Amino acid sequence: MSIDLTQDFFALFGLPRRFKLDETALEQAWHGLQAQVHPDRHAHLSDLEKRLSMQWATRVNEGFRTLRKPLARAQYLLELAGVDTALETNTAMSPAFLMEQMEWREAVEEAGAAAEISELEDLHRRLLAHAREVRAQLAQQLDDDHDFEGAADTVRRLMFIDKLQQEIDEALIALEN
Amino acid sequence: MALLQIAEPGMSPEPHKHRLAVGIDLGTTNSLVATVRNGIAVCLPDESGRTMLPSAVRYRSDGSLEVGRAALEAQAVDPRNTIVSVKRFMGRGLKDVAHIEAMPYDFEDSPGMVRLRTVQGVKSPVEVSAEILRRLRERAEASLGGPLVGAVITVPAYFDDAQRQATKDAARLAGIDVLRLLNEPTAAAVAYGLDNAAEGVYAVYDLGGGTFDLSILKLSRGVFEVLSTNGDAALGGDDFDHRLFCWILDKARISPPSLEDARRLQMKAREAKELLTACEQAPVHVRLASGEEVDLVVSRDEFAEMTQPLVQKTLGPVRKALRDAGLAPDEVKGVVMVGGATRMPHIQRAVARYFGQEPLTNLDPDKVVALGAAMQANVLAGNRAAEDDWLLLDVIPLSLGLETMGGLVEKVIPRNSTLPSARAQEFTTFKDGQTAMAFHVVQGERELVADCRSLARFELRGIPPMVAGAARIRVSFQVDADGLLSVSAREMSSGVEASVLVKPSYGLSDEEIAGMLRSGVEHAGEDMRARALREQQVEAERVIEATEHALDKDGGLLAVHERDAILTAIVNLRALLAGDDHRAIKASIDALARATDDFAARRMDNSIRTALAGHKVDELEL
Numbered sequence: 001m002s003i004d005l006t007q008d009f010f011a012l013f014g015l016p017r018r019f020k021l022d023e024t025a026l027e028q029a030w031h032g033l034q035a036q037v038h039p040d041r042h043a044h045l046s047d048l049e050k051r052l053s054m055q056w057a058t059r060v061n062e063g064f065r066t067l068r069k070p071l072a073r074a075q076y077l078l079e080l081a082g083v084d085t086a087l088e089t090n091t092a093m094s095p096a097f098l099m100e101q102m103e104w105r106e107a108v109e110e111a112g113a114a115a116e117i118s119e120l121e122d123l124h125r126r127l128l129a130h131a132r133e134v135r136a137q138l139a140q141q142l143d144d145d146h147d148f149e150g151a152a153d154t155v156r157r158l159m160f161i162d163k164l165q166q167e168i169d170e171a172l173i174a175l176e177n
Numbered sequence: 178m179a180l181l182q183i184a185e186p187g188m189s190p191e192p193h194k195h196r197l198a199v200g201i202d203l204g205t206t207n208s209l210v211a212t213v214r215n216g217i218a219v220c221l222p223d224e225s226g227r228t229m230l231p232s233a234v235r236y237r238s239d240g241s242l243e244v245g246r247a248a249l250e251a252q253a254v255d256p257r258n259t260i261v262s263v264k265r266f267m268g269r270g271l272k273d274v275a276h277i278e279a280m281p282y283d284f285e286d287s288p289g290m291v292r293l294r295t296v297q298g299v300k301s302p303v304e305v306s307a308e309i310l311r312r313l314r315e316r317a318e319a320s321l322g323g324p325l326v327g328a329v330i331t332v333p334a335y336f337d338d339a340q341r342q343a344t345k346d347a348a349r350l351a352g353i354d355v356l357r358l359l360n361e362p363t364a365a366a367v368a369y370g371l372d373n374a375a376e377g378v379y380a381v382y383d384l385g386g387g388t389f390d391l392s393i394l395k396l397s398r399g400v401f402e403v404l405s406t407n408g409d410a411a412l413g414g415d416d417f418d419h420r421l422f423c424w425i426l427d428k429a430r431i432s433p434p435s436l437e438d439a440r441r442l443q444m445k446a447r448e449a450k451e452l453l454t455a456c457e458q459a460p461v462h463v464r465l466a467s468g469e470e471v472d473l474v475v476s477r478d479e480f481a482e483m484t485q486p487l488v489q490k491t492l493g494p495v496r497k498a499l500r501d502a503g504l505a506p507d508e509v510k511g512v513v514m515v516g517g518a519t520r521m522p523h524i525q526r527a528v529a530r531y532f533g534q535e536p537l538t539n540l541d542p543d544k545v546v547a548l549g550a551a552m553q554a555n556v557l558a559g560n561r562a563a564e565d566d567w568l569l570l571d572v573i574p575l576s577l578g579l580e581t582m583g584g585l586v587e588k589v590i591p592r593n594s595t596l597p598s599a600r601a602q603e604f605t606t607f608k609d610g611q612t613a614m615a616f617h618v619v620q621g622e623r624e625l626v627a628d629c630r631s632l633a634r635f636e637l638r639g640i641p642p643m644v645a646g647a648a649r650i651r652v653s654f655q656v657d658a659d660g661l662l663s664v665s666a667r668e669m670s671s672g673v674e675a676s677v678l679v680k681p682s683y684g685l686s687d688e689e690i691a692g693m694l695r696s697g698v699e700h701a702g703e704d705m706r707a708r709a710l711r712e713q714q715v716e717a718e719r720v721i722e723a724t725e726h727a728l729d730k731d732g733g734l735l736a737v738h739e740r741d742a743i744l745t746a747i748v749n750l751r752a753l754l755a756g757d758d759h760r761a762i763k764a765s766i767d768a769l770a771r772a773t774d775d776f777a778a779r780r781m782d783n784s785i786r787t788a789l790a791g792h793k794v795d796e797l798e799l
Binding site for chain 2: 031033034035036037038039040041043044045046047048049052053054056057058061062064065169173176
């Protein structure tokens, strides 16, 4: 048997295909599916059953990973909608957004260089709040307006924010060490 | 034997047949074996009533072996041939082992894993570990009265692929079927969580003889989900002994000690450390080979001060694991302490200070890992009872990746991914007409290949010549539930494929294991055929039972002729069970497996559908 690849992750988890998502329901569905397919449930069975179980459990984990994080979930929704986010090539962002990004980044670099832990933590908090606003916009575009082209643009903005957050984390780690 | 069983129609024979399975904690200092008996996990003692087997193996010049306490006692007189703390060498090269200069062994740096020259020849750490495992297997079989279906072997959560593979090889060499490699802190969490019906986020602080792990778990309604894990695979109670040993050398002005004196002093250092858990001070009194006497007293404060850097060193992984889990220290509901080294009062104080709460010490830190492993082994072997409806979701401790241009690492599977996990990455050729591509698989968090552990190298050949950048080579990583990696590469337009089980560069080759198995069996004077027969009989009974259970439960998924084919295969296999031809039994088991392939696939589909129907989630609740 091969894994049914035509079934999307939302269907696999029994959830509506939306950006806004009930995290508790997702987690419960994940646990419920793993309770059926996890290799630990099939360890005493035939090699074939063990192999199938590993494939299924891997697929279920991939689905959980994809749906749990807002950015990955949005990218996946766009993929299902057939919208190419062309994340590597299409970096034609609005000048205003790029300017904003540069300002953020400079602030992070300065705080990092000056070893300002509290400044970095403050940036982190502000960025989190900003990410929340961008996600709300994404929900509007994906779930209500079905504006996938616009959503692709917002996804790219979210990616920049994500990257920046990682940089702040790394700067904090470097300072702690 | 099975032919004589008489069952009334409609009643399945032996409905609750208990399969013999154990959990083994293969520790740096001590090892234990445990099983679930009448629903309760217990550690199995040896004939003198001791549950802990010192992880020590002595190779004697007459060809015989000593394992455990006898070996430990001989270490001062025969240090070179008495191997202790062998776990530190598993899957490790010479340069990876700390304090190697203070060790009395005759090392041989072979590719991948260090080896030890003994009076009985060169031994791999895998072989030494296998002797410990074999002793525990024999103890369990004698105690339980039959061959084991299999065992869950625990490993430090922070063990990398090479160390895990080495552990699995050792079990194989010891004649043990590994049901699962289980992370030690996860095993402890299972034992603690099930005993205390715990719910919420817990940290497991596991300081063993030679390894340190910190895992953060979320316990909710029977699901043990590991959120993150971190650690140091070369930090443990041994290092505390070593600090004290150095302190003694310094105070007594000994430099450098003979091998025998060094062992004596190390043993004394360990005794003094253990004494300091209960007492304010400990005497160190040793008579050296020269007749010279060492007579010192070490206080608890002195010991705490000299080992403070080690205690601090454990807090780094604690911070990292919490950060990866996205949690603050005060969001942790309880801290479970595991490993004998966590008895040290200054460690408990440091942990209490960091988490702002007293750690949980209401369980035996030496036994909890083995007990948890036994619970998991019981379930994996198929002895699941109604109340055993719990599930473990563990993670990979260290990122897996590939070397790219410039000696950089491209991460393919990030650390803390839930197991099993798979990911693929696409690469392309960088020269026109390039027909081969080399891959280097590494594990670790650093950006440079040189700072990560090299796991395997392999090549994909036969790529059709194309212009640079036109070929699409998809490299797939699959990590199984044991945390072991396999890698395959495929050129997408032509379908040319290459794959590796990540093994050769750090583990032992299959030929090496086969050779060791042969010599091991000869050495033990065991009747190989009798063992093979017993194993096949156990396996046959297991497969028959599993199949009958499946027919009982999901027989409706089969057409009449399909069902008949399976029943015929069962009858054929049963008929062979009373005989003594293990090969025929094996062939018949394979035939039954083939007859049920399709059925297995349908059952899996069916169970997914049932899960999707939504009512399973509630049934899972404890």
